[in-house]
Amino acid sequence: MHQNIIIGSIGTYTPANQINNSFYINHFNSIGVDVSGLLKHLSSETRYIADHNTENVITMAYEAAVKALKSANLDPTEIDLLIFCTDTPEQLTPTNALLLHDKLHTTNANQIFDMNSNCISMLSGLDVASRILSSNSRINKALVVGSFMGSLIASEYDPVCYSTFGDAAVAVILYKTEESYKRGFIDANFKTNTIIKDFYRFPSCGFSQIYNPNIDIEDKKLKSNSFDMSMICKDWIELMSSLCTKYDVDKHSIKQFFLSQFSKPEIEKTLEMMGVELNKYTFIGNKYGYTGLTGPLLAYNEALVNKSIHIGDYIMFCSMGAGYNLCAILYKL
Amino acid sequence: MHQNIIIGSIGTYTPANQINNSFYINHFNSIGVDVSGLLKHLSSETRYIADHNTENVITMAYEAAVKALKSANLDPTEIDLLIFCTDTPEQLTPTNALLLHDKLHTTNANQIFDMNSNCISMLSGLDVASRILSSNSRINKALVVGSFMGSLIASEYDPVCYSTFGDAAVAVILYKTEESYKRGFIDANFKTNTIIKDFYRFPSCGFSQIYNPNIDIEDKKLKSNSFDMSMICKDWIELMSSLCTKYDVDKHSIKQFFLSQFSKPEIEKTLEMMGVELNKYTFIGNKYGYTGLTGPLLAYNEALVNKSIHIGDYIMFCSMGAGYNLCAILYKL
Numbered sequence: 001m002h003q004n005i006i007i008g009s010i011g012t013y014t015p016a017n018q019i020n021n022s023f024y025i026n027h028f029n030s031i032g033v034d035v036s037g038l039l040k041h042l043s044s045e046t047r048y049i050a051d052h053n054t055e056n057v058i059t060m061a062y063e064a065a066v067k068a069l070k071s072a073n074l075d076p077t078e079i080d081l082l083i084f085c086t087d088t089p090e091q092l093t094p095t096n097a098l099l100l101h102d103k104l105h106t107t108n109a110n111q112i113f114d115m116n117s118n119c120i121s122m123l124s125g126l127d128v129a130s131r132i133l134s135s136n137s138r139i140n141k142a143l144v145v146g147s148f149m150g151s152l153i154a155s156e157y158d159p160v161c162y163s164t165f166g167d168a169a170v171a172v173i174l175y176k177t178e179e180s181y182k183r184g185f186i187d188a189n190f191k192t193n194t195i196i197k198d199f200y201r202f203p204s205c206g207f208s209q210i211y212n213p214n215i216d217i218e219d220k221k222l223k224s225n226s227f228d229m230s231m232i233c234k235d236w237i238e239l240m241s242s243l244c245t246k247y248d249v250d251k252h253s254i255k256q257f258f259l260s261q262f263s264k265p266e267i268e269k270t271l272e273m274m275g276v277e278l279n280k281y282t283f284i285g286n287k288y289g290y291t292g293l294t295g296p297l298l299a300y301n302e303a304l305v306n307k308s309i310h311i312g313d314y315i316m317f318c319s320m321g322a323g324y325n326l327c328a329i330l331y332k333l
Numbered sequence: 334m335h336q337n338i339i340i341g342s343i344g345t346y347t348p349a350n351q352i353n354n355s356f357y358i359n360h361f362n363s364i365g366v367d368v369s370g371l372l373k374h375l376s377s378e379t380r381y382i383a384d385h386n387t388e389n390v391i392t393m394a395y396e397a398a399v400k401a402l403k404s405a406n407l408d409p410t411e412i413d414l415l416i417f418c419t420d421t422p423e424q425l426t427p428t429n430a431l432l433l434h435d436k437l438h439t440t441n442a443n444q445i446f447d448m449n450s451n452c453i454s455m456l457s458g459l460d461v462a463s464r465i466l467s468s469n470s471r472i473n474k475a476l477v478v479g480s481f482m483g484s485l486i487a488s489e490y491d492p493v494c495y496s497t498f499g500d501a502a503v504a505v506i507l508y509k510t511e512e513s514y515k516r517g518f519i520d521a522n523f524k525t526n527t528i529i530k531d532f533y534r535f536p537s538c539g540f541s542q543i544y545n546p547n548i549d550i551e552d553k554k555l556k557s558n559s560f561d562m563s564m565i566c567k568d569w570i571e572l573m574s575s576l577c578t579k580y581d582v583d584k585h586s587i588k589q590f591f592l593s594q595f596s597k598p599e600i601e602k603t604l605e606m607m608g609v610e611l612n613k614y615t616f617i618g619n620k621y622g623y624t625g626l627t628g629p630l631l632a633y634n635e636a637l638v639n640k641s642i643h644i645g646d647y648i649m650f651c652s653m654g655a656g657y658n659l660c661a662i663l664y665k666l
Binding site for chain 2 (some may be wrong): 052053055056084087089090091092093094095097098099101102104109110111112113114115116117118121126127128131132134136137149152191192194197200201202203206207209210211213217220221241244321322323324325
């Protein structure tokens with residue numbers, strides 16, 4: 001018998017307010033910047049932006065979690081572990097996990113915490129939850145939520161972030177099961193390299209200066225610089241290939257790849273360099289914008305809805321967090 | 334043979350600037366509040382406050398981590414996993430973990446992330462690291478750091494937080510070992526109950542309102558209210574007793590208890606209610622103030638320095654995070 005950690009259900013949430021490219025093209029035109037080429041290159045079309053007066057990462061995560069619980073036909077009291085993944089928290093005290101726990105009434109989720117590894121937070125959270133499930137006999141069902149409100153931290157003078165970020169939340173329920181064959185979470189592979197640690201900074205002044213009245217509000221937001229993505233494609237391939245080799249899974253037998261949803265060309269470039277067919281990825285960045293840590297899971301959900309993946313299929317998640325750190329996860333449905 | 338997860342070494346850091354009770358008593362006298370009784374009740378004497386222009390949670394964690402590595406005679410490249418625990422982060426992007434990784438040159442620590450469960454963050458981080466070590470064959474040595482800069486977020490009008498908080502960092506190196514007997518991390522026990530979720534809030538306005546110019550700076554800091562600690566003492570006893578029962582460890586054979594360092598009377602009340610001798614705890618809150626998540630580990634370090642614990646002894650960590658959530662860890666040296 002195998003002890004498997006499987007995704008029991010998934011729920012997603014995007015705010016009601018859909019915004020088209022034209023809004024950002026006009027906004028940046030008014031300050032003399034043309035973002036039309038960038039948006040075309042990234043295949044952006046629409047994104048959804050939260051109402052900052054009524055929504056935050058916790059309310060968004062709640063909507064996603066309610067759907068995931070309903071889809072799994074689970075009562076909130078059946079959850080043992082709750083991990084809240086975000087790099088745009090609403091609170092630091094108490095944790096977003098605790099406030100979500102309160103809203104959801106997950107009264108038996110005694111182990112709860114927030115996690116942040118930027119845009120790989122959701123993949124990291126799934127890895128951590130899987131390790132806890134597999135090594136702690138008290139934990140049988142985990143709720144891992146990811147919530148991103150990039151619209152709150154992006155400076156309206158930052159062409160890349162402001163014009164591409166979309167807000168979204170995703171919730172995944174992981175089960176521990178005993179089955180006669182191996183499936184579910186197979187393994188994760190990480191890489192950290194700090195060479196671009198200064199390219200994305202939030203808050204750019206650091207929290208130790210956040211109350212300094214002499215610092216401009218723009219310097220309290222996210223500061224970003226562009227960098228060459230090609231080195232990342234190579235690292236992604238190395239992480240994914242090494243998982244395939246370790247578990248004797250032919251790369252051609254991976255049914256779908258759910259990569260970072262920032263740039264469609266970079267996904268295609270990665271799969272091309274890897275020698276994988278270009279019909280084996282799901283891209284939702286055109287519809288939802290760049291939704292940070294939620295992207296690979298939103299893509300996975302889309303593939304489930306589209307029925308492009310089925311029980312028994314191998315799939316691969318792979319993404320990148322600021323600084324940078326990378327994570328690839330091999331999973332069997 | 335047993336696979337054990339043991340604390341290989343510990344390093345601590347407190348800033349140079351020591352502040353006595355008299356400073357806080359005078360400060361609050363000037364606004365018509367008397368904190369002398371509170372400080373006497375909590376057994377406070379001194380605390381150390383960081384220089385907000387030259388120090389932050391990352392620089393403090395770095396100092397503690399360098400000591401832990403040196404004490405373990407380890408090269409930074411031997412670390413496989415780096416977890417940065419804090420509820421007063423300096424950055425959200427990139428993570429504090431990534432910036433510490435860069436400063437320390439822990440070039441092989443590919444899996445890194447930030448974690449927050451408020452004042453139990455360091456105990457939660459040790460639990461998570463232990464689960465990863467025990468279930469991931471690639472991970473053999475983990476660095477878990479905790480860093481708290483409460484002085485940054487406390488309002489100078491808040492008698493409890495402003496007068497009791499002290500800044501500090503702690504770093505723990507965990508090893509995976511194969512030994513003929515069971516020791517090290519035995520198990521952790523958690524409890525979450527959200528009945529006081531509104532009693533501590535940071536930022537009190539929520540980050541979704543942090544850039545709102547109409548909100549006063551005081552409402553962007555920590556807001557706190559007092560509550561009855563007696564229910565917490567009962568919960569702590571339940572968590573610790575259930576670990577003792579599960580692993581057949583007599584409570585009298587626990588050599589030392591390292592509890593929340595907020596209040597000496599509450600520690601004594603807990604041990605008294607539990608029926609444990611009052612010479613079995615270490616309190617460092619008098620010297621360091623309330624240093625949040627670092628407290629139980631600073632106390633553990635003090636007990637090592639004082640030689641009040643030895644190889645083969647059982648010890649118990651137990652603390653409380655805002656909202657509230659609790660964690661107890663049973664450990665055998």
